[in-house]
Amino acid sequence: MLQTTLCYLEKDGCYLMLHRIKKKKDVNHDKWVGVGGKFEPGEDALACVLRETREETGFTLRDPAYRGIVDFYAPPWPSERMHLFTCTDFCGEPIDCNEGTLEWVPKADVLQLPIWQGDKLFFQLLNDNAPFFHLELYYDGDTLTRAVLDSTELPL
DSSP: OEEEEEEEEEETTEEEEEEEOSOSSOTTTTOEEOBOOBOOTTOOHHHHHHHHHHHHHSEEESSOEEEEEEEEEOTTSOOEEEEEEEESOEEEOOOOBTTEEEEEEEGGGGGGSSOOHHHHHHHHHHHTTOOSEEEEEEEETTEEEEEEETTEEOOO
16 A cells, blocks of 8 residues: 655645646646655655655644544555644745645635545544544545545445
């Protein structure tokens, strides 16, 4: 299973969102997501999210909150375990991201963006300040076909 991280930086009621428009062969092309990426050899989730956030945004996370694990199953893509973080304490100067454009988006507007259907589920958990969770998301193409939260099937 591919190991990745995703982080949503929070400031002034907004999330820092990445509009993935720069890479052509990108499963997330034209979608809005957080920042993050794949583990490098020897990294754990914290080391990966710190490195990826710095590389993609220029910001250094001071106290990221580990919020949950999201497993994705979307053939023909490899299965992915995403370690989800949020962070309100960071420093640094923003840089241009080579994967897309970064924009601070009001939290109330995020669900109106072109995001994955399953992302709406974990945004609700983040907004509800849910305790650490494990979410499994099953896709057929771009369509969410099944969601399981902490071993409980969710209605779609």
